[in-house]
Amino acid sequence: MDIMANEDFTTYTEVDPNSRITVIAAKVSWSLNRQESAWVYDDKGAAFFSGDFAHALTVTLSAASSGGFIMAWALTNDIDGYRTIYNAAGSGLFLTLGAPSGTDETISIFEVDGVETVYNDVYTFVGAMPHTVYLKIARDESVGTFGTLYCYIFSDAARTILLDTLSIALHTSKKDFRYIFACETWVDDGTLATTGYMEDLDLSSSVDAPTVTIQAITNIVTTTARGHGNVTDLGDANLTDYGFVLDDEAQSTPTITDSGSGKWQKYSLGAKTVIGIFADDFSGLTEGLTYAVRTYAINIYGTSYSSEVSFVAGTAGDRSFPTDPLLRVSGIKRTFFAGIDGKAVYQTQLTLGGISTAYISPISPREVPSVVTPTPLPSGQEFSQAAYETWLINNDIADIMRVFGHFPSYQDWVQRKQGGGL
Numbered sequence: 263m264d265i266m267a268n269e270d271f272t273t274y275t276e277v278d279p280n281s282r283i284t285v286i287a288a289k290v291s292w293s294l295n296r297q298e299s300a301w302v303y304d305d306k307g308a309a310f311f312s313g314d315f316a317h318a319l320t321v322t323l324s325a326a327s328s329g330g331f332i333m334a335w336a337l338t339n340d341i342d343g344y345r346t347i348y349n350a351a352g353s354g355l356f357l358t359l360g361a362p363s364g365t366d367e368t369i370s371i372f373e374v375d376g377v378e379t380v381y382n383d384v385y386t387f388v389g390a391m392p393h394t395v396y397l398k399i400a401r402d403e404s405v406g407t408f409g410t411l412y413c414y415i416f417s418d419a420a421r422t423i424l425l426d427t428l429s430i431a432l433h434t435s436k437k438d439f440r441y442i443f444a445c446e447t448w449v450d451d452g453t454l455a456t457t458g459y460m461e462d463l464d465l466s467s468s469v470d471a472p473t474v475t476i477q478a479i480t481n482i483v484t485t486t487a488r489g490h491g492n493v494t495d496l497g498d499a500n501l502t503d504y505g506f507v508l509d510d511e512a513q514s515t516p517t518i519t520d521s522g523s524g525k526w527q528k529y530s531l532g533a534k535t536v537i538g539i540f541a542d543d544f545s546g547l548t549e550g551l552t553y554a555v556r557t558y559a560i561n562i563y564g565t566s567y568s569s570e571v572s573f574v575a576g577t578a579g580d581r582s583f584p585t586d587p588l589l590r591v592s593g594i595k596r597t598f599f600a601g602i603d604g605k606a607v608y609q610t611q612l613t614l615g616g617i618s619t620a621y622i623s624p625i626s627p628r629e630v631p632s633v634v635t636p637t638p639l640p641s642g643q644e645f646s647q648a649a650y651e652t653w654l655i656n657n658d659i660a661d662i663m664r665v666f667g668h669f670p671s672y673q674d675w676v677q678r679k680q681g682g683g684l
Contacts, residue, residue, distance in 0.1 A: 269463040271444055274304045283445065289461035290444040293325075294332055296452035299343055301333075302444040309438035311337050314409075316400040318467035320419070323359045323367055323458045324392040330454035331360030333446035335399065335463075337439035343449025344374075351376045353437055355411055356446075357399060358382075359458055367393060371413045375433045383428040385415055392458075396421055400469045401432075408432040414469070414562065422499070424562050470497040471564030474504065476557045479573040485547045487573060489529070491557035492539045499561040501534040506542055511554040511572050518558055518565065525551065534559075549576030650675050653684075 271285050278300045284291040290302050321334045333344050338354035340347050347354055356372040370384045387393040396416040403409035413428040414421070444460050473495035481488040489506045509516040510525040520526050529542045547553065553575060557568040650672050654662070665684075666674060678684050 267464055267466045269304075269444075269465060271302060271463075274302050274444060276302050278302075288463075289459055291459035292332065292445050293455060293457040294445075294447050295455050296330060296332075296448040296450055298447050299449055301341075301343070301446040303341060303441050303446070304444075305441055308440050310440055311442070312438040314400070314402055314404075315465070316398055316467040316469045318396075318398050318421075318462070318464040319460055320394065320396050320462050321357070321359060321369070321458065321460050322392055322394040323361075323369075323387070323456070325455070325457040326359070326361035326367060326391070327454040327456070328361055328363050329452065330456040331358055331448050332456040332458070333357065333443060333448070334359050334458070334460045336441075336443040336446050338441050338443070339439055341441060343447050344372075345449045348374050348380065354439065355401075357397070357413065360456060367391060369393075369395065369413075369415065369428075371399070371411060371428050371430055373411065373430050373432055379433070381430050381433065383413075383430055385413075385426045385428055395425065398467055398469055400467075402469075403436055406431040408434065408436050412469070427562070468498050469563040470495075471566045472497040472501055472504075472559035472561050474557045474559040474566055474568050476555065476568035476571055479555060479571060481543075482573055482575065484549050484576045485545065487544045487547065487553075487575065488541060489544060489555055489557070490539070490541045491568065493534060493537045493559055496534070496537060497561050497566075498563055502560050502562065503530055503532060504534055504540070504557070504559040505529045505531040506544070506555060506557055507567075508544065508553045508555040511552040513554075515570060516554055516556050517567070518560075525553070547575035551575050645676055645679065647672065 268288050270287050271290050272287050274285070274290075276283060276285055280298060280300065282292060282294050282298070283300060283302060285302060292300075294300055317335070319335060333356050335357035336344070336354055338347060338352065340350070340352050340354070342350075344354075344356060352374060353376055354374050356374070358370040358372060359368075360370075361367045367387045368384050369387070370382050373381045375381065396419050398412075398414040398416075398421065400412045400414070401409055402412065409432045411430045411432055415425045415428070417423045417425050442465075444463065472493060475492045475494055477490040477492070479487050479489055489508075491504075491506065493501065493504060506527075506529040507516040507518055508527050509521050510523045513521050513523040513525070516526065518528060520528075525548060527544065527546070529544065531540060531542060551574070552572055554570050554572050556570050559566050653675065662670065666678070670678070675684070
């Protein structure tokens, strides 16, 4: 997660021959023409901006002539205007605010890659100026041959409402940069003006994707099973989607994209704003097929997957129920009462969830706990616990339930037998 540490622009170097830039600690404001040689920059040292990075900043375009542009953020290895670096076949990464036409204001990211080569991606503002947007600019060198530059554009300071994501696949080589600019003019022969500001530049921002894990598959019965996962970290934004993906293990590792195997399934659980465990039931499985399963989680910065687990549909093995007695057993009934000769009899009746089968434990004598006083019972073999157990075994449970209205304890049976009801 972000820990804001804004740059102090009063420590930057200001080149402003016409006094058209205003610098305070967290904000650089300007009203500049394209032809001026004016900028605010800092020398961070050779190769300071190497590898991955993420910068957070806020920019506002207040006014712009048709054709007016300014660089509101840049990383370079030269101290000069954009056009000069471009003409000298230099290199750099740039964020541009401007107006290609009088009614078409834009924000763009540019890569200048030597030999006058330029690559860019553009977002067009909606409505009239002024336009204020909240940005994260990030380079991820693990994406593409030489890395990818991203610009995430938000409409709110909390950076929760994403307007667009710009991206450029970087070229030629992985480049390190020395200088950072808070504003930089175009430097050509145009007099077209641009007014605006950049503020709250944080060089220690982050654009982390979420983290998700997976547990063993349970409740494996013929064509169904149950998956279990855990979102352990949301990353730098709430989740837009999370859930499970599964596929024939013989196919490639499952992703959120349909593999075309005919066995691929995705179970989406929607948005999520807190970390925590989750589960979902799988259905329509092919009995006997080995499935590979992963959990996934998505935020605006990326998609993450768990490790992979596998199971054979319809083959319970050690991974079927009861995996958790508290979840898989309901309707527990335990009867305890005194018996003959100081012995106690107990029985347990329970229902196994998911298969609607009642299990009744065998009856056996146990020592009576000291807090229990044996209740005098009728004498004779016909009232013994053995007779009661034999009666249970020899009668259908449905018939017994119809007679008693519930499962009868030993005492229930004795009382009914004494009354001539059995």
